[in-house]
Amino acid sequence: MLISFSIKNYALIDHLQVDFNNGFSIITGETGAGKSILLGGLSLILGKRADLSSLKDTSQKCIIEAVFNVADYKLEVLFDAEDFDYEPHTIIRREILPSGKSRAFVNDSPVNLNSLQNLGERLIDIHSQHQTLQLTNDDFQFQVIDALAKNVIQLSNYQNELKVYKLLQKELNELLTFQAEAIKEHDYNSFLLKELVEANLVDGELETLEEEYETLNNIEGIQEKLSEAYQLLSDEQIGALSILASLKGVFQRLSAMSSKYENLFNRVNSSFIEMDDLFGEVNVLQENLDADPSRLETVDSKLKTLHDLMQKHVAGNISELIEVRDKLEDKVSVTESLDDTISAKQNVIKTQTKKLNTIAESIHKNRVEAIPNLKKQLESILVDLGMPNAQFNIKVLIGDNFLSNGKDELSFLFSANKGGNFNELKKAASGGELSRIMLAIKSILSKYIQLPTIMFDEIDTGVSGEISNKMGDIMLQMSKTMQVFSITHLPQIAAKGHSHFKVYKEDVNEVTQTNLVKLNYDERIVEIAQMLGGVEMSSSAIAHAKELLN
Structure with a gap:
């Protein structure tokens, strides 16, 4: 959960400090007010590369800092792997120096961007209509199915056993390679050994x-x-x-x-x-x-x-000859016993293969049983989101190869129209449809696993008022188990938030600055009324705004 966020000397922001609550937070503002600047600053916290153009005042450094409550995210293993100091309230700071160099810190310890990205993707998920490619990725689709299939323990066991299997295979390949080379040398080594043995070497x-x-x-x-x-x-x-x-x-x-x-x-x-x-x-x-x-x-x-x-x-001397003889004896002996060693290794691999197959079959069975539930929930949500004819054809077929998450090959097909042909998501769905499908999937996932804070960036663009109302309901429902932000232009969604923040521009000493302010109830009425009817608010717009808020 994102607790607080501060920016100094970034783009049009001189100094901004804001605290956030759990639940559903709304961010609104006129086009060009600086919402993209906020997202840009947040992206730096998540590990995006920075450049000198980010500085508002190029003679001063830029500092962006965020505080997260990570107590419920089970990130101790990640912190340990990345060599971070774990704190339930974790502070991430980025600094961009006037020289153009950038520094990153987690709990005041310097970190590299790759490590920051690994942590960042577990803390915030920024979701927009242009960021739905993840939805068409097999790994993500499996993640969705496995969440409903409750495959977490099986997948962990499988991946641990897969590491053992790969290590055994590596050792076997090394033995086979060694054997191939040893066979080439065996006759020659045997001849050399015979000479030395027949010499009856005696030290001294x-x-x-x-x-x-x-x-x-x-x-x-x-x-x-x-x-x-x-x-x-x-x-x-x-x-x-x-x-x-x-x-x-x-x-x-x-x-x-x-x-x-x-x-x-x-x-x-x-x-x-x-x-x-x-x-x-x-x-x-x-x-x-x-x-x-x-x-x-x-x-x-x-x-x-x-x-x-x-x-x-x-x-x-003779002593050195004896050493040569002993080494040749080892080589010849190893070569002659390699068949037994290889056979023993192959038997261990057979046992490990059976173990992996058993786990993979369990994972497959759980996925098969979970798919109808996923399909039903997805299609039901998409009806509310204005896609009444959306259908999914999801299948998993167990293959021959051990993959990183089992042996299944996934077919995740979609049709947006009644009687239409099923096709891959990236081919069958438009950008707006993909965005709604992703919202539906994220809402389903939030019921089964602990998701990071999610920020929906104007995913409601181009949808009707009724559909946007349903979108808002889905986001509100998601916020019961996680922190949700929505950057929106639609009053129907803005009115559903537990908290409402407004991005605005103002001129200070003839310099344009972007600010972010939390609105109270009366300020929310004004903001939503303006979203409904423009700057010149009518009494009906104010009444409608109050109705939406209530």
Whole structure:
């Protein structure tokens, strides 16, 4: 509900502040008085783009502010999604700066225009004869049917399950794409894996093999040097062991003569023991050292294999080769198990499809049952609005595809004349007829769902007094459950409002300004009398105005 509206420095408005009540509010004024300016200002609040031409005084900024009571609109989810601060009394402000830049605020937090538009369309519905294209839109037509069908919960469940279904389908498509690519690589990956598996990779093996290769490849030189070492150690004349044995005997005798030589004896004895151990080790090495051409060939072949694999896979060591092998094992394993994974995913999708079909069929059933009621109400209201031969042919047929609101395909056809052919609304109805059909639909919707504030902008243009009287009755009835505004030139409608506002122009200091004022009872009599008979009011016009108001 729109509680208050203020405008500063906009078009012909210097400063305007007005408060509104719930119920049915009337706005009247002569042609050119500035009703379109008010609507323009309101459109800025709802997210319309602004430009510098909107400024009355181009040296000052324009400020337009509206306060809404949104407590009954259940907008907490929208506020959360748009990251707005939720307040039951929400303030929307637009500022147009002299530079031409525009800013928007919701509860003093800056917002972008897209977010403001998303909120605005939930707060006010501006409806004119030129804004009935929505009526010919399938989504809107489904919204009308679903309101009568009470499909709110089912549609919410359906849309939640549809998100799951689409996610599962996306995952399946990704698996199928991966499988197609994996199949192309599978044979090659299997070949690479086979090479690495047959190589029997052992971390640290490269260094061991390289050392063994060096030994086997230099066996003769090693044998020669070990033999030389053996001779140097064991020769009876000049061998190290013989010399140390003699030296050991000398110091043993000296230590027997004096204890001060005992330390030297111990040191020589220790050297002799170490040298004797060395001799034994050289002897073992020499005995165990055999030329093995076959083993050399094996080691050489294994080293060549390892180096080739490292070069092929750009690996610096065996550890990195093992990582490559493990990754290839995963790829090959995943490829070989993809059929099972895909089959499991398809089974989950089948289950989800059944769940969606069940909900979609429930939605369809409710729609089928609601359509006769919608058709009856529409045709009945349109009789009162001067369209006695209006007929609707509305059908929903369940299709094969999961759509955003079910599986139904909608046929919403209309005929304005008795015996006429049914056709799409946009082809079968004139602009005036569309406007009356929209009024009828909005009046029906107001019984079933909480609609935003609606502003009817001269939808009564070109209709007779009796029909306008019926229009006024419909708007008045709607105002029992929602806030309704009507910008009108017809006294029959103006007299039905709970509140009446007049738009007028006046010259202040030789500058034309537009203002909006709320009329009291006596002022309403004068305004309605002038609407009936012109500026020169007759006593009969005043009497008629009082009669209409009463």
